[in-house]
Amino acid sequence: xxxxxxxxxxxxxxxxxxDDVTSCARRCFQTQDPPRIVVSPYRFNPLGAxxxxxxxxxxxxxxxxxSVGAFYPSNSPHVTIVSTSFGEDKAEFDLGDAPSxxxxxxxxxxxxxxxxxxxxxxxxxxxxxxxxxxxxMVGAGLSSSASIILAYLTALASVNNVALSDAEAVELSRQVxxxxxxxxxxxxxxxxxxxxxxxxxxxxxxxxVDVDYWHDASNVSEVQWLVCYSGFSRELINSGFNDxxxxxxxxxxxxxxxxxxxGDVPENARTSEAIxxxxxxxxxxxxxxxxxxxxxKDGKAxxxxxxxxxxxxxxxxxxxxxxxxxxxxxxxMHFLHGQALNTPGIYGSRFSGGGYGGCLIMLANAQxxxxxxxxxxxxxxxRYPEKAGVASIFVAKAESAVRVL
Numbered sequence: 001x002x003x004x005x006x007x008x009x010x011x012x013x014x015x016x017x018x019d020d021v022t023s024c025a026r027r028c029f030q031t032q033d034p035p036r037i038v039v040s041p042y043r044f045n046p047l048g049a050x051x052x053x054x055x056x057x058x059x060x061x062x063x064x065x066x067s068v069g070a071f072y073p074s075n076s077p078h079v080t081i082v083s084t085s086f087g088e089d090k091a092e093f094d095l096g097d098a099p100s101x102x103x104x105x106x107x108x109x110x111x112x113x114x115x116x117x118x119x120x121x122x123x124x125x126x127x128x129x130x131x132x133x134x135x136x137m138v139g140a141g142l143s144s145s146a147s148i149i150l151a152y153l154t155a156l157a158s159v160n161n162v163a164l165s166d167a168e169a170v171e172l173s174r175q176v177x178x179x180x181x182x183x184x185x186x187x188x189x190x191x192x193x194x195x196x197x198x199x200x201x202x203x204x205x206x207x208x209v210d211v212d213y214w215h216d217a218s219n220v221s222e223v224q225w226l227v228c229y230s231g232f233s234r235e236l237i238n239s240g241f242n243d244x245x246x247x248x249x250x251x252x253x254x255x256x257x258x259x260x261x262x263g264d265v266p267e268n269a270r271t272s273e274a275i276x277x278x279x280x281x282x283x284x285x286x287x288x289x290x291x292x293x294x295x296x297k298d299g300k301a302x303x304x305x306x307x308x309x310x311x312x313x314x315x316x317x318x319x320x321x322x323x324x325x326x327x328x329x330x331x332x333m334h335f336l337h338g339q340a341l342n343t344p345g346i347y348g349s350r351f352s353g354g355g356y357g358g359c360l361i362m363l364a365n366a367q368x369x370x371x372x373x374x375x376x377x378x379x380x381x382x383r384y385p386e387k388a389g390v391a392s393i394f395v396a397k398a399e400s401a402v403r404v405l
Contacts, residue, residue, distance in 0.1 A: 009193070011394050014039065017068045017134060018405070021084065024069035025132040030080050032208050035070035035132075036158055042066065043140035043397040044227070044361045045350050046315055047299050049292055049322050052188035052206045054248050055263020057213070059203050060188065062196030063225070063396040065142055067151040071131035073159035076327075079128035081108045081152075085135045097182050104138075107145065110180035111152035114172050129159045137357065139233035139321035141351070141358020143183075146189035149173045150366045150402045153167050167209050171401070179185035184245045191322040196401040201303060203296065214299070217306030225396040226364045226373055228333050228380065231387035232357035244328060248289060251282035262289045288325035292318060312348025312363050316341065319350035332384060339379045345372040349394055361396075369395060 018037055025035045041062040048058030083104055084089055091105040094316045095116035099109040112128070119126035133151060141402040153172055157164050164172065173190040177183045191204040191211065200213035248277075252259040255278070256269045262285075275286045281340050293330045302311040319337050323329055331353040337360060340349035345368025352359040377393045384391070 006351070011064060012136065014064065014066065016069070016071070017136070021068050021070040021132050021134050024082065024084055024088070024356070025072070025130075026086050026089075028132055029072060029080075029130045031072070033072070035072055036155070037405040038067075038069045038151050038155045038158070038403070039405060040069075040147040040154065040193060040402040041068040042140075042147050043138065043189065043191075043196065044142055044225075044359070044396070045188075046201065046311075046316055046350070046361065046363065048188070048203075048296050049288075049290070049298070049318050050248075050326050050328070050352065051245065051263075051292050052186035052204070053184065054137050054186075054252070054261045054289050055207060055290065057203050057205045057212075057296055058188040058190035058192070058202050059296055059299060060196070061201050061225070061396075062193060062399040062401065063227070063327070064144070064394070064399050065136045065140075065144075066399075067133060067144065069131050069133040069146040069151050069155055071155045071159065073128045077126065078216070079108070079112050079315045080130045081105075082132045084132065085138050087092065090279050092188050095128055104148075106181065107148060107176070108152060110176045111173075112156065113268055114157045114284065115153055116348045117271060118164075118172055119162075120170070122321070124162065126160050129155055130405050131155055137229060139357070140229050142227075143189040143192065144233075145177065146173060146193055147402075149176050150190065154402050154404060158372065169194050170209055182211065183338060184242045184244075193402050196399060198398045198400050203300065212300075214303045217304055219306040222306070222366055223308050224364050224366045224367055224369045224396055226362040226376075226393065227377055227396045228336055228360045228362070228373075229391055229395045230336060230359065230380070231285045231390035231392075232330065232332050232358060235321075244285065244326060249284055250261040251278055251286045254278055254282060262286055263293075284325040284327065288321045291321055291325070308347045308363060308365075312346070314342070315348030315350045315361075315363060330357060332380075333360065336376065336380060336382055339376045343372050343375050344368060372394060 043060045043062045052058045081091045099106040136236040170190045188204045195211040200215045203212040252262045256265040259265045340346045345365040347363045349362040373393045
């Protein structure tokens with residue numbers, strides 16, 4: 001594959017990222033003491049698009065893109081956060097302060113406020129921290145928002161010598177996004193990061209807040225995950241995400257009066273005839289959700305058997321439904337998916353999250369991954385030359401869960 005500064009299959013290692021934030025933290029906070037390190041991976045979804053908020057189960061894998069922080073305890077409720085992703089921009093506030101400022105600062109303040117409220121419920125007088133944080137692909141559609149929230153919450157728990165249970169971490173991060181950031185999403189992003197494992201896909205069951213693991217087949221080395229970042233950043237708050245959630249809820253209530261989500265509609269009320277009787281727009285949303293729920297159900301046996309052709313076909317069907325039935329995405333993401341469909345060595349692809357920007361996730365034959373990457377990326381830059389130096393393509397390696405090293 002032709003190598004260039006913006007199309008490297010290899011990415012910066014975790015050790016290098018830790019060294020970067022450690023050096024910056026020592027400089028910013030004028031100490032040579034070793035900081036504590038929090039690592040919170042990003043995630044992508046091979047299957048399960050737009051169904052977690054409707055009671056469905058999404059499928060996720062954590063990957064080697066991260067929020068990485070180096071931090072020191074504070075002796076007061078004061079918090080200082082320096083973000084290297086935004087030119088070493090700084091946020092200073094006290095725990096419990098109302099979120100304000102730029103979006104990244106609001107995420108930090110909201111996380112601190114939610115943690116502080118949780119601590120009060122446990123009769124803990126919470127202390128703040130001094131933290132330097134770096135996000136490797138902010139706004140790329142790989143759940144960087146859930147990753148950074150969990151990094152903040154985990155670091156705050158660490159300096160206060162308390163442990164958040166998995167369920168508590170998921171719930172607190174949900175509160176940050178739903179109650180402070182105005183996003184009507186479910187909890188699959190948070191669950192994906194909390195429950196991630198290196199040797200399995202995670203089927204996150206949002207209602208029960210638990211996970212079924214799809215263990216990697218013995219021939220998993222035959223495939224690699226190829227990720228192409230479009231260079232078009234993804235921001236759910238300002239996209240059509242909330243509108244789609246509202247439409248799904250309208251469809252659910254039309255199918256069954258007391259249903260708040262499509263997953264709450266009884267089987268005998270979600271017939272093809274009942275769905276066809278809905279307004280056309282709502283019918284398409286319901287058709288996507290119910291067909292995607294089935295694709296998730298069918299996917300486990302294929303993944304664990306190592307049937308890459310069939311699993312890739314499910315990914316393609318998921319993306320097609322997202323475009324045609326859920327009507328999400330953007331022209332650049334549709335273009336990328338179309339290129340992948342016609343590229344030898346790629347079994348299947350779908351765009352990350354809402355597809356309003358962000359990444360295309362591809363399941364590729366390991367022996368053909370370099371040629372496939374070159375083909376897709378070259379075609380993309382020919383179509384969008386302004387993204388040269390911003391867009392990138394890389395092989396994603398499996399990661400585990402959010403943690404303090």
